Amino acid sequence: MELFFLALLVVLMATALGSGFPVAFALPGAAIVTIALAAGSGYLFSGSIDAYFAQGGPSQWLSAGVTNFRGIYWEAERDTLIAIPLFVFMGIMLQRSKIAEDLLVTMAQLFGPVPGGLGISVVFVGALLAATTGIVGATVVAMGLISLPAMLRSNYSVPLATGTIAASGTLGQIIPPSIVLIILADQLASAVDQAGTLRQTLYKASTGEISMPSDFAVTSTSAGEMFLGAFIPGLLLVALYMLFILGFAILKPSSAPAVKQTEKLDRNFLIKVVVTLVPPLALIFLVLGSIVMGIATVNQAGAIGAAGAMIMAGYRLREGTPGAYRPAMIAILALLTIAVVLSFHSVNIKRINTSEDVTMAILAGIAVSMLLIALVWSGWRTLKFEDTLRGVMVETAKTSSLVFIILIGAAMLTSAFRAFGGEELVKDFLLSLPGGFWMQFTIVMLVIFVLGFFLDFIEIAVVVVPIVAPILLADPGANVTAVWLGVMIGLNIQTSFLTPPFGFALFYLRGVAPKIVRTIDIYKGVIAFICLQLIALCVVGLNPALVNYLPNRVSLLSETAPPPKNPRLQYCLESYSADQFAKNGAAISNAIDTVSRLDLSILPADLRKDLAASFEDAAKVMPLMEEIQANARAVEQAAPAYRPLHGLVRALERDALRIEERIEELQVIVNRSGPGGIYSESRGERAEERIADLTEKHDALIAQIPDDWDARHKAFAKIQQAEDKARIVYRRATDDAFEPLQEVLAVIRDADKLATLEAEITGLQTKLSSLDAAAFVEETERVRGLVGDVEGAGDVRKVINEVRKAMRSKTPDPEKARAELGKR
Template identity: 60%
Template sequence: MELLFLLLLVLIMAGALGSGYPVAFALPGAAIISIGLAAGAGWIFAGSTDAYFHTGGPQQWLSAGVTNLRGIYWEVERDTLIAIPLFIFMGIMLQRSKIAEDLLVTMARLFGPVPGGLGISVVFVGALLAATTGIVGATVVAMGLISLPAMLRNNYSTPLATGTIAASGTLGQIIPPSIVLIILADQLASAADQASSMRKALHKEATGELSMPSTFDVSGTSAGEMFLGAFIPGLVLVGLYMLYILVFAILRPKSAPAVRYEGAINLRFWVDALLTLVPPLALIFVVLGSILTGIATVNQAGAIGAAGALLMAGYRLPEKGSRRLFVPVLVGLVGLVIIGFALAYYPMNVKAMSTASDRIGIALGVVGTLLLLASLIWSGVRAMRLQNTLQQVMLETAKTTSLVFIILLGAAMLTAAFRAFGGEDLVREFLTGLPGGFWTQFLIVMLVIFLLGFFLDFIEIAVVVVPIVAPILLADPGANITAVWLGVMIGLNLQTSFLTPPFGFALFYLRGVAPAVVRTVQIYKGVIPFIALQIVALIIVGANPPMVNYLPNRTSLLSETGPPPRNPKLQLCLEDYVGQKLAESSRVQDAVSAAKMLDLSTLPRDLERDLSGAFESAEEALAEHARITDAVAAVEEAAVDYRPKLHVVRKIERDIRKLREEADELKTTLSRMRGEANPDRRANLEADIAALEAEIEAMRSRIPSDWTEVHDAFAALTKAEDLARLSYRRAADSSFQAPAEVLAVLKANEAYAALEGPLNDIRSVFETGEGEEAITTIEALEDRVGEVEGTRDVRSALSGARRDLDRGQREDALEGYGEALEEYQAQLQWRGDAAALIPGIEAYLDATRGTLGIRVQERLTREQALALASCTSEHRDVSLNF
């Protein structure tokens, strides 16, 4: 019955959408109707409204959607969707202010002389509009109205012209900042949390261990990471489009002729071109650059983009030649320059303001802020007075934003209903039961999303389909994909579906504005090569995960808040990096050998012991790293035979778990039946349980008899690798810490020698000093002594003497003071003798800092961060640990 109501849910939703009923109401309506029918049928036929639900009851599932939406989107930390209205405002403002039209005209003039230049300019402007608007319909319509007549007038092939415009218009799906990427990031963040729980449960079932190492965990994503991840794939797609048009124009010049600009190419031409191109390009650079460099969050970048679009509209909406045309934007630029100057040269902290310089900096910041606000208000007034543009843009922004959030609520309710009837479990069982593992599952999911893209907008697909399938794909330990890679692949796939005949949305948008001479068949024919190019891009990105993962990893590792070298998820790549460095040069080995030759007898016994132990740990670390290499080779060799057996056994065990769950449910039902009532029902249940138990035993017999022995042998190999890595890390850390501490002590010799005078001068305080003043004087000296490395014993003796003096025990205080002086003199002696060790220890530390000592650093160097970003960008198979 659950499957019946699940089918009913899908049919109601499909019927509502097919009839043209608004999506925002079709999704929650289908959920409410199907849950209501299931509750009514359960009450009529089974005496309980909960009878036909997978778990729970109708009240729980009716409120689940609203509760989940509130729990997810009302959290302070989950503010990603705030960026949506900001980017929508930016895109609509640029479109309404005709900046997009200016871009197309200018680029056509610049690229016209190139074979296929008009088509290349359309792709270029499509990419620019994608980076500023992110709205597919608006971009396709704008370019269709402006560039299609020009391309047809210049004898361009109709299929080529329409295909170029439709394909370029859909670039807003994948080129950041994109609304679809923001929504996908939000959905994938929740999916990653679910996938993490699923993988932990899988690890516990496979190994019996209660906790899973964080190295095997699933990482989430954010809108900023999605923007970074989609940047290179978007450029690859633009490059493929341009290359195709260029080759097409060379092979068939009559179908894509060069178009020369008829006007004069003079200074006025270049000035107009710069004024048209530079502001949008600068806005894109600021918005995306602030995100890519980590200067601004996605929300902050959205606010920057909205403000920039308003300033640009302020000088574009008035007629050219108007007086004071550029005054508002120039005022804003002056304000930004003043703010930048103040931030660069003054401490801009109002609470800490104390000096005249501080007050000057704050005053400059206030002036710059007021000028920027004045320019924004001035531009806003212009946009409001001219064609009522500002009101129309804000109204469209409010409508679009409301639509997005209403769909989110409806999708949350639909997803809750889908889970209520066991749909999520059904999908999981179907996907996990497919032969071929992750890639079969992935291809099926991508095909489903591709087909759904014919009928549904990207918002519905992102909020309905992704939460169901993404956790399953992310949880797979064999592929071990990242959430950002999955999101970018889905985004590329959705873009492809927007073009595919006969239902591609971009085709409908273009058909609506194309002249009657352009036939629909020609539009369909024109997009086919671009669909093929998008499939090529999908294959390229799918086969090369670093194209997506590298930029997010690079930005994270190079940022001020980047993870420290001890981060568990970095250790495998860190050890690979160290291995490469050790293989490139013998510098580390030579430095360790030279360090062991140092005469450490001038040091105190404890420091001598620590230093010699560190040099021995360095030798041990080098040996353990070699053991890691051997252990990894042994695991990889054994994995060739072990992996197929593992997959077979894990599939059998998964099937056994399903049967065990069914048997347990039947046993629970049987245990609730009282007395002799329903003897036939009891007999049927007992027979079903017996059949399931027999099937379970039959499945267990299919597990190879030598599986335990094979598994234990392979587990011993992986344990040996883990032990080698653990031993290496301990030895490597020990090899660097003690020498660094000793070097810091010896380098402080000059500061240490400077303490002699103050220590001798304070004798009078111990001899005759009284009260709080004497104690304060001694404490000040203690603090000064404590600032010098290696003075713990001197300071300890001084502190003890001060406490005795505070208790009125002057003789004991003088005795303690004498001990402090003795300790100081003894240390002064060996510090001077050991100063000769400084060059040798420095050479050792310099040689080992980037290898054995890398984990002791507070943060990674640029070279190390880039190497690790490249390494962690690959998807590493961890299924052998499950």
């Protein structure tokens, strides 16, 4: 019966969506109706509302749903979804203020003389709008109203013109900032947790050990990392579009002719290009650059984008009137002032000690006030001009509410799908496929592509991803990151806007296209661009570095770099070190021997001790690397004979484990059947028969395991553990050898800085006699702040603290303070 209600759930959802029922209500409605029918049927026919659920019942799933809802939407750490209304506001504001139209007209004039130039300009502007607005409907409608008539007047092929506009309008789904990427990041955060649990279970079943090394863990992702990961694939897609249009124009000039320049390329035109192009590019740099450089989170970058869009709208809506650019000029001046202040001084109001600190804090405060004035001024303009601000906020509220309602409804649908055992069915189907991860991944991508013909991107992201992502990420042999999987799904989902019959970009374009453009021409036009998207999907799939490079590089270059997201990176570093040891081993040994004989008496005792220990650890590194290589060769020699056996046995044990889990579920039915139970006696008998069949299959699987498996497994595990242990010891030794040396080098670099403060520190002796207690305490606080910025001056700072403490007490003790100063 569980399968019946699972099928009913899918049929109800598909029927509701196919009939045009709002998706925000179709998803939760299908879940609520199916769960209600299953509970009612269980109560009527079996006496229990839980009878027809694979696991638990309505009450348990309702409780789990509430807990899940609270965990996702009420946790302070998971605030990714806050960025959605901010980016939606930014996009609608730029669209309403006609900035998109300016870009289209200007770029068409600039690229027109090039073969296929109008089409290339549409793609270029589509990419810019994708990085600023990200709103597919607004972008397609704007380009359809402005560019399509111009392309038709220039005798462009109708399918090429419509396909270019529709495809370019969908770039906002993969080029950051993108709402799709934010939603995918949110969904993948939960999927990673589930995948980590599955990997832990697999590791325990394979090794018998409870604790799993962090190398095998699944690393989560964030919206910022998704933005970084999608950046290069987005540019790849733009390049493919442009190359296709250029190639089409060269091979068939009559279908994409060059357009004669109607405006002279003089100084005024160049100024127009700069004024039109620079502000959107500057906004893109502020939004994405702040994320890449770690200045702002995704939410903060969304606020930056919303503020920047309002300032741009403030001058565009008043263009041609006196003082139109004043708020924008004030904002630019304020930003430049802030940048200059921060480049020369670290502003921290909690650490204002000198007059320079006060001056810089005042300048920063003035600059921030100017920025606020520019923002309020621009907001007032957008509010007074045709009530633009109010319209934008209403549209933002509508769009954001729609997204969040769909998210909640999809969570309900997913819970119902799991309640009837759907997740286990999908899991069993994927894991039973031959070919491992890549076959599973191919099937999932194919399913998502087909669903794109009928469902919107949000439905696919919030319904399919939570079910399949944990299964794909849990596979330890795949070695893929959550960022890569998310970007691949995002690229695939993008096709849902172009694939008939429910491609939204096609509807948007049909709504604004002239009657001369037939619907069949629009369908023909998008076919080539769908193929280009699939080509980009294959290229990115075969080259994961296109996605992983930027997130990994930014993460590893940060001051608090986490362990490598891809465990192979650690092994690559060790392989590189091994090559260097082989080439320059003698020179490295001589260098270590030379520095170990240096006279370190000038250093403080603790640093001297740590540095001497680091030299000893450094001397151990190369022998440890030789031990790693020897153990790795032993593993490599034993692996060909062991791995096929290991794969066979683990497959048998996996299938046997699934049967054991099913037997446990059936045993629950047997125990709860009969008089007084929640299941009928006949169902209990059927469950007993099924248990007998499954037990026989289970015993047959276990019997196929070779008798010498345990001995061969223990022998190989011993060799593997020796390599793992050698690597752990090597890594610990390299860390212990490196850290003290870095600390000493930092102290040496700051030695000159400490020397310049000698007069300040020495002057405390004189000031102790000449100043009263309160003034002297203030002076010690100032000097302490200066010394605190010097690496390795902890002992000096400690002495100043003791002096300050002696003079700050109720009864100041100058003698004690003088004695402490004598210790420096």
